[in-house]
Amino acid sequence: MKTKAPHDLETAGTRERIVRTASRLMQRQGYEGTGIKQISREAGATLGSVYHFFPGGKQELGTAAVRLGDEEFTELLREFLDAEPDPAKALVALTASLAQGLRESDWLDGCPVTSTVVGTAAGAPGIQQAAAEAFARWRAVVAGKLVTAGFAEADAEDLAHTVIATLEGAELASQVARSETPLEAAGRHLARLIATYGGSVRT
Amino acid sequence: MKTKAPHDLETAGTRERIVRTASRLMQRQGYEGTGIKQISREAGATLGSVYHFFPGGKQELGTAAVRLGDEEFTELLREFLDAEPDPAKALVALTASLAQGLRESDWLDGCPVTSTVVGTAAGAPGIQQAAAEAFARWRAVVAGKLVTAGFAEADAEDLAHTVIATLEGAELASQVARSETPLEAAGRHLARLIATYGGSVRT
DNA sequence: CGGCGACTAGAACGAACGCTCTATCCAGAG
């Protein structure tokens, strides 16, 4: 994986533009709801370019989109966990940020990995596997933070499962309900749950 | 809502067969990934019948499918909550049951409401609204149980948000990871969270 | 028996799908 990594401009490499566009569109419309022609059009690329960079077709492109979503959320997660020594407080801040992002997109931009992978379990194994790897990485990041904060390794890994699952579920619930409440409650309750492992309890 | 309600046989009314088939297919393949012709074929109905019963087309059919999923899960939820006075224990039993169902379907059958609604936020408002109503109903069922168990109403409604969100997220995580672990951990942690509200704590 | 609404049946439409194909462009190596 030796990418030139021109990291954000819209004048980024064609391949980069295609993946970003695919990720954004699949986040809103799902994998099946997004057409390759729509992606190429909105990315300012042509069909030829898409199949040049992704000879595996839509499935390979979807996999790349999931991996991009993985990287982006991993970075966000690390950012919030690093900014605050107390994991509970970090999670509250993270849920608030997720809720804000959701609201600002008019409740359209949920988790890109979730939106893309749902409905592809059968028939697109590459995407399903990339999503599984994403969830595993996020869990590892959370578990690492908990260990650093003094948790036993077993407890940390166990808790990380629920932290990630609850974040995913709450983001989905917030999106569907078009309300920040589920995410806000999730943050508060995760903090409370973490506090039961010997830390200070603060409602 | 005056349905004749022939409740399960495959010789049920045509309309019933169509909705059930639509719900099952959308649960596996998502809304966009499921074609009306596939539904009519597998339901043993014809295209004419589908449009006779659902003149609103695919969107109306999708909405009906979401409502069916709503009813089914509401019933399951009530069943587990009624079978056990302690809400925490009931939730542990529920997550175990969900995990078992998921495994038995070879990790194909996630939450029918979630699978159908994801990716339809824009462009199919009826489906999104039906899903919002489903989540709200489930929350109300959980909150009712918590109140019965002695929780303050505000705490109960607050907790219900996280219970439903965590169940959704854990089912998704279990499906993607093809493992019962996320659901099992979610059940245990929800029980622990509930126990922090004054009940007996039992890990 | 005639008539009527509910339901079944499936051909056909235009649009969009994922993908293949050939043709062209162009920077750098020789």
Next chain:
DNA sequence: CTCTGGATAGAGCGTTCGTTCTAGTCGCCG
């Protein structure tokens, strides 16, 4: 300069999409 191979470009393939439409079947009420 020529040559080459990565990258761009888009017409066109066969298929499927959601939907519409006309025709036919059936049971029931008069």
